[in-house]
Amino acid sequence: MRADAKRNYDRIVEAARELFREQGYDASLDEVAKRAGVGPGTLYRHFPKRENLIDAILQSWMDKVTDAADKALAFEGDDRALLLNWFEEYVRLISQHKGGPAKITRAMGDPESPIMTKCQVLAGANARVIDRLREDGALRDDVETLQVCRLVGGIATVADQSDLDPTAVRPMLEVVVDGLLT
Amino acid sequence: MRADAKRNYDRIVEAARELFREQGYDASLDEVAKRAGVGPGTLYRHFPKRENLIDAILQSWMDKVTDAADKALAFEGDDRALLLNWFEEYVRLISQHKGGPAKITRAMGDPESPIMTKCQVLAGANARVIDRLREDGALRDDVETLQVCRLVGGIATVADQSDLDPTAVRPMLEVVVDGLLT
DNA sequence: ACCTGAACACCGTTCAAGT
DNA sequence: ACCTGAACACCGTTCAAGT
Numbered sequence A, B: 001m002r003a004d005a006k007r008n009y010d011r012i013v014e015a016a017r018e019l020f021r022e023q024g025y026d027a028s029l030d031e032v033a034k035r036a037g038v039g040p041g042t043l044y045r046h047f048p049k050r051e052n053l054i055d056a057i058l059q060s061w062m063d064k065v066t067d068a069a070d071k072a073l074a075f076e077g078d079d080r081a082l083l084l085n086w087f088e089e090y091v092r093l094i095s096q097h098k099g100g101p102a103k104i105t106r107a108m109g110d111p112e113s114p115i116m117t118k119c120q121v122l123a124g125a126n127a128r129v130i131d132r133l134r135e136d137g138a139l140r141d142d143v144e145t146l147q148v149c150r151l152v153g154g155i156a157t158v159a160d161q162s163d164l165d166p167t168a169v170r171p172m173l174e175v176v177v178d179g180l181l182t
Numbered sequence C, D: 001a002c003c004t005g006a007a008c009a010c011c012g013t014t015c016a017a018g019t
Helices: A003-023 A029-036 A040-046 A050-057 A061-074 A079-094 A100-107 A116-135 A145-161 A166-180 B003-023 B029-036 B040-046 B050-057 B061-074 B079-094 B100-107 B116-135 B145-161 B166-180
Strands: none
Touching (some): A003 A029, A003 A040, A003 A050, A029 A040, A029 A050, A061 A079, A061 A116, A079 A100, A079 A116, A079 A145, A100 A116, A100 A145, A100 B145, A145 B145, A145 B166, A166 B145, A166 B166, B003 B050, B029 B040, B050 B100, B061 B116, B079 B116, B100 B116, B116 B145
């Protein structure tokens, strides 16, 4: 990649990171380009779809996801508390940008989505936690791991779209936890 | 209301009903106006916001909602089957148009939303079912009825946005049902 | 090879002119 | 009182012209 191309690429990602944090994943790409000081065509050359841009934003996110799963698994306590903690962390991880829960949960099962790989990392992290509980026989066995992501993702989506605070999310997660444990 | 106004109003609602059924609640209002054979200004005069139009569409929906709750309460069987049936019906009721689950679930707690009243009917129907189970002591008491709507609405939202079929929704609802029952 | 910015299409929304 | 349709603003997307 040419030097000026690389510079523009970085500028765009940086501008997008800012704007998405302020306005969510649905912010105007035109404004991203403007902030980055490039023409709209340049943005499209590097990122043909909005999701390609989101994908770049999520680069550092994957480490956070893996770390969170590690921490969840290292938790000392009963299964119920472990799972509840993980789900709260899960919601937090996908709710960092407005519109995130919906986008991420949808991409999870969509092979066409540019952010699918990133979402698979999250799905994998979740699978590690779930499988651990499954081995202990603590979990009902008629629910696929992907469906667990969708369930928790659904709660996060509603919370995001209705601007609920974590206090209101908690009891919903508790219901899911109790429904999942045997 | 003048005769031609009334006629246009009806035409618009009819066109919207068609288009929303085909393309979901996010369909172009311009196309609605075109189909109805009116200028865009006329549409805006009658329905200043998209949700005012959705509100008109949902007029007949309220009866369906009430009927569904009646049927659910008349169900002969155990609490688990009753609640599961109701939730499946709930999902069906809000999933009739693409984008419906998200719009309806969000409007539920938003006093600014023009469709709030309609959504309250749904919330009320749900409350009747939930309260019945609560009286029997069959339900955990630390979850508000509105949160139950959000939980089920969240599942419906994910299903809608990921184009899941009912077969995939069922197990998620089962988790919620089991988590809610004592 | 990459960038720019004008141009296009589409959509929601407004409003002056008409009946 | 109501309707029309041109006009505007905004956004995503493309592409010919430039370096």
